[in-house]
Structures are given as structure tokens and as C-alpha cells.
Amino acid sequence: MHLPASYLQKRTSASDAMRHVRNGDSIIVPTGVGEPPTLLTALSEQRRNFQDVKVAQILAVRKYGYFDPETAHHVRHVALFLGPASRAGAQAGWVDFIPNYFSEIPQQIERGQIPADVVFSMASPMDAHGYFSLSLGADYTMAALAKARAVVLEVNPNVPFAYGNCLVHISQVTALVESDEPVFEVGLPSIGPVQEAIGKQVADLIDDGSTLQIGYGGIPDAVVMQLTHKHDLGIHTEMIGDGILTLLESGAVTNRRKNYLPGKMVATFALGSAKLYRFMERNPALEMHPADFTNDPMLAGQNDNLVAINATLQIDLLGQCGSESLGSVPFSGTGGQADFVRAANRSRGGKAFIVLPSTAKNDSISRIVPVLSPGTHVSTSKNDINYVVTEYGVAQLRGKSASQRARELIGIAHPAFRAELTAQAKQMNLL
Numbered sequence: 189m190h191l192p193a194s195y196l197q198k199r200t201s202a203s204d205a206m207r208h209v210r211n212g213d214s215i216i217v218p219t220g221v222g223e224p225p226t227l228l229t230a231l232s233e234q235r236r237n238f239q240d241v242k243v244a245q246i247l248a249v250r251k252y253g254y255f256d257p258e259t260a261h262h263v264r265h266v267a268l269f270l271g272p273a274s275r276a277g278a279q280a281g282w283v284d285f286i287p288n289y290f291s292e293i294p295q296q297i298e299r300g301q302i303p304a305d306v307v308f309s310m311a312s313p314m315d316a317h318g319y320f321s322l323s324l325g326a327d328y329t330m331a332a333l334a335k336a337r338a339v340v341l342e343v344n345p346n347v348p349f350a351y352g353n354c355l356v357h358i359s360q361v362t363a364l365v366e367s368d369e370p371v372f373e374v375g376l377p378s379i380g381p382v383q384e385a386i387g388k389q390v391a392d393l394i395d396d397g398s399t400l401q402i403g404y405g406g407i408p409d410a411v412v413m414q415l416t417h418k419h420d421l422g423i424h425t426e427m428i429g430d431g432i433l434t435l436l437e438s439g440a441v442t443n444r445r446k447n448y449l450p451g452k453m454v455a456t457f458a459l460g461s462a463k464l465y466r467f468m469e470r471n472p473a474l475e476m477h478p479a480d481f482t483n484d485p486m487l488a489g490q491n492d493n494l495v496a497i498n499a500t501l502q503i504d505l506l507g508q509c510g511s512e513s514l515g516s517v518p519f520s521g522t523g524g525q526a527d528f529v530r531a532a533n534r535s536r537g538g539k540a541f542i543v544l545p546s547t548a549k550n551d552s553i554s555r556i557v558p559v560l561s562p563g564t565h566v567s568t569s570k571n572d573i574n575y576v577v578t579e580y581g582v583a584q585l586r587g588k589s590a591s592q593r594a595r596e597l598i599g600i601a602h603p604a605f606r607a608e609l610t611a612q613a614k615q616m617n618l619l
Contacts, residue, residue: 194358195314202230202365208338211238214266214303216332217245218310219457221374222325224342226367227308228252235263242266244302246290246327246521248273249372249459257282268293268302268328269521270512278518287565290426290456290524291483294331304332310371311341311356311364312349318358323350323468323476324371325457330354330478338362346371348468352454352475374459376409376430382545383410385579390497390541391415393575393582397445398539399491401425401528402432403498404459407543411497415440422446424491426482426524428455428474430464443473448490456482483527489534496528496540500567501548504560505594505613507573507585509542516563529572533586540574546602554605556597558612576600594618 205227209215215231217223223245231243232253239262243254246268254263255273260282267274267285277283286302296302309329311320320341322329333339333356341356341364379387387410394400394415399422402408412431415421416438423432423441432453435441443451456479458464468474481487488494500511501519512520532540544555556578560566576583576597583596594613598606613619 189316194318195364198358198361198364200363200365202226203234205340205363205365206230206234208340208362209238209241209306212240213305214242214244215306215308216297216304216329216336217243217308218322218325218329219246219327220249220325220459221372222310222322222329222457223248223250224308224310225250225369225372226365227340227342228254231263235259238262242284244268246293247271249374267521269523270518271520275519285518287522289522289527290479291485291527292480293328294478294480297328297331297335304335306338306340307332307336308340309342310347311343312347313343313345314358315349319355321347321349322354322356323348323458326352326354326476327456327479331480333360340364342367344368344371346465348465349470350468350474350476351470351472352477353481354476370462371465373461375461377404377406379406379410379413382579383407386543386545386577387411387414389577389582390543393539394418394495395493396420398422398493398495399424399446401488401494401496401531403427403525404429405499407499408497420445422491423453423455424448424482424488424494425454426456426479428453428458428460428464430460433460433464433467447492448487454482479524483524485527485530485534488528488531489538491535493537494532494535495538496532498525498528498542500542500544502555502557502560502564503542503544503576503597505558505597505609505618506570506590507576507593507597508560508566508570509568509573510560510564511567513563513565515561518565522567525567526572529568529574533572533574541577542568542573542575543577546578546580546600551602551604554601554609556601556605556609558609558616591618
């Protein structure tokens with residue numbers, strides 16, 4: 189394609205693009221593989237030239253040079269959700285963490301509660317009409333575009349051009365750099381016998397025609413693997429990954445029976461293989477939208493039979509889920525879990541599944557506990573909880589009393605801990 193003057197004038201090197209960053213700025217970066225490696229590497233190389241620059245992102249997948257406690261006063265990471273790159277820094281105190289619901293980050297940016305001075309993002313090549321697609325992460329980045337003083341894109345031919353509310357016009361772009369490295373790939377998590385057993389319990393409760401939201405992790409993926417024989421499933425999710433691709437290839441997903449955006453799969457970010465990214469290229473069956481659209485419980489809940497599948501680390505006998513910390517030690521974040529649990533509860537025929545292995549540390553600790561460990565961050569509340577699934581069974585807690593919940597949860601705990609949990613529940617006057 190012949191590149192117009194408007195494009196050529198804005199093309200620059202990554203090193204020169206850093207001139208658009210000022211001391212004190214907050215740089216917004218999309219989630220996961222939407223992060224632009226050439227730009228973040230250049231920022232890392234020049235980090236000592238800056239003072240008090242923040243890089244805000246929901247999930248960093250790569251540890252760039254600026255992830256450095258020695259230079260955090262120059263450039264500091266602000267995590268909206270913790271992953272392998274940012275977790276250790278948050279636990280040590282030199283990475284900041286902002287609690288949030290994923291669905292509300294765009295609104296927080298719009299209101300100035302989360303500042304957005306500059307946007308750095310991966311983008312597809314420009315089309316004939318002057319548009320780039322931020323297909324890998326529309327999330328909160330689209331809201332940041334409307335607020336930012338400078339928008340710097342890393343344009344890469346391996347980034348798919350997807351449809352939906354994820355398009356940026358050349359007139360909105362301040363500077364662009366070009367790269368052609370393959371988009372970062374994230375493999376499927378490993379699935380063991382426990383994950384498989386939990387996956388089967390959940391799959392048995394998913395009806396034909398359901399619309400799915402699938403979180404990341406071994407158990408959600410184990411569920412997906414056991415849905416390939418289902419019919420007319422739909423997808424309304426935050427993350428599109430290779431598990432969903434498997435369901436499409438098996439013929440289980442048609443999106444025909446969705447009553448909100450029928451015929452369309454909807455997601456806000458992509459995380460998977462090169463095969464997934466190729467599948468997204470100008471695919472009319474897929475739309476990428478911001479998180480205040482995909483994750484809004486009212487909008488997502490307009491799908492009948494919405495099924496949400498998310499994992500937790502610990503659950504107490506009332507049904508409170510600690511999905512994002514180990515006691516007071518931060519581990520991940522709320523992400524879209526609470527959004528989609530609430531969406532499924534609103535949905536006619538909806539089901540919200542919280543999945544967890546019954547034990548941790550080689551069966552030495554029960555993940556079902558009388559009370560959450562001190563300092564645990566509660567992700568899904570006792571009022572929102574619906575189905576809880578371990579390898580030992582399914583507990584449906586909605587509408588149940590505190591004592592009924594305790595009985596149900598003890599019934600799906602590891603057998604080695606049931607007597608102890610029963611004794612503790614009696615001490616708490618739950619039984």
C-alpha cells in the first residue's frame with residue numbers, strides 16, 4: 189500500500205518517540221501482548237533520563253528493563269492486575285497496585301482517577317481508510333486515547349486487523365514506530381488430573397446454546413476441552429485464547445443462539461498463539477471492544493444462559509473468594525472475575541462457576557477454609573457467589589443459608605479435611 193504523507197510525517201524511531209514523554213507522565217499500555225516491546229525497550233534504555241514516569245497496565249507479560257527497583261523513581265510500573273513480570277515488584281513495594289474492576293477502568297481513566305498522559309500500544313498496519321486496529325487490547329486503551337496528550341503506536345504486520353470498537357485513525361496518532369517481530373505467544377496452561385476432574389464437573393452443567401466467558405488458567409481450559417461435543421455455544425468474554433479457537437474448530441461455537449450480538453464473538457483482549465492472531469485477521473465473526481462494553485455486568489448479562497468460569501485461590505464457608513492474594517501478599521487482581529460473576533447472576537438462566545482444586549501444597553492445605561487467611565483480598569463476595577466446584581463435586585450456594593453453605597462446601601472439600609472443617613464450623617455456630 190502507498191503510505192500517505194500523514195503516515196510518513198509521523199513515522200519515527202523508538203528512541204526519538206520517547207521525546208513525547210515528559211517527567212511526571214502516566215503512560216497507558218494495553219493488557220498482555222498488546223504491550224509494544226520496541227517502545228517499552230526504548231523507554232527502559234532511557235529510563236534514567238526521566239523522573240516520576242508511571243507505566244500503567246492491567247497485565248504485563250514481559251519483564252522490561254524498567255522493572256528495576258533501583259530506577260523506580262525514574263520509571264515505575266503501576267499494575268492494575270499482577271502477573272509474572274510485576275508480581276515480585278508489587279510484593280516488594282516498588283511496583284504500585286491499583287485495585288479495580290476491569291469493567292470500570294475505562295471510566296476511571298475518563299474521570300481522571302487514573303491519569304492517561306501518553307498511550308503506547310501495538311497496532312495493526314493502517315488500512316486504506318487511515319485506520320489502525322488495536323486488536324490485541326481494546327480494554328481501557330480506547331478510553332486513554334481520548335484523554336492522552338500523545339498517542340504512540342508500534343505498527344507491526346503480525347498484529348491482526350480486527351473489527352469492533354478498537355480502531356484508531358491516523359489523525360489521532362502523534363507518532364508511530366514500525367516493527368516486524370512475531371507477536372508474543374502465550375501457551376495453554378498445563379492440565380493435570382485434578383483440573384480435568386473439575387473441568388468435567390463444570391462441563392456437565394453447561395447446556396447447548398449457552399454463552400461463555402472463560403478466564404485464563406488450567407481449570408477453565410480443562411472445561412473448554414470437554415465442551416467440544418456441545419452445540420450452538422456463544423462467546424462473550426474478556427479474553428480470547430486458543431481454548432476458544434478449539435471450540436470453534438470443533439463446531440461447538442456458532443454464536444447463533446446469543447440474544448445479545450447474535451452471530452458475533454466479543455472479547456476485549458487476545459492472549460494465545462500465532463494461529464489465534466491469524467484467526468482474528470478481518471474476521472467478521474469477531475469483534476474486539478473496550479472492557480466497559482465486554483465486562484459491563486448489565487450488558488454481558490443480556491445474554492441468556494451466560495456461563496462464567498473463573499478460578500480462586502481460597503474460599504471460606506460463607507462463600508467469600510480470595511482469588512488475588514495469598515493472605516495479605518498480593519498475587520494477581522480482581523480482573524474480570526467479579527464483573528462476570530455479577531453478569532451471569534443477572535443473565536436469564538446464567539451460571540457463575542468459581543473453580544478451585546480442593547487442596548494446595550501437595551494436599552497439605554485445604555483451599556476451603558472456615559475463614560479467609562488474615563489480609564486476604566476478597567474478589568467475589570458472599571452475596572455474588574453461585575456455583576463452587578472442586579474435583580470432589582459441585583456446591584450451589586445462591587439462596588442458601590450460612591449453615592447450608594458450610595455443609596455444601598465441606599461436602600466438596602478434600603476428604604482429609606472434612607472432619608476438621610466440620611468441627612470448626614460447629615465452633616463458629618454454623619452447624
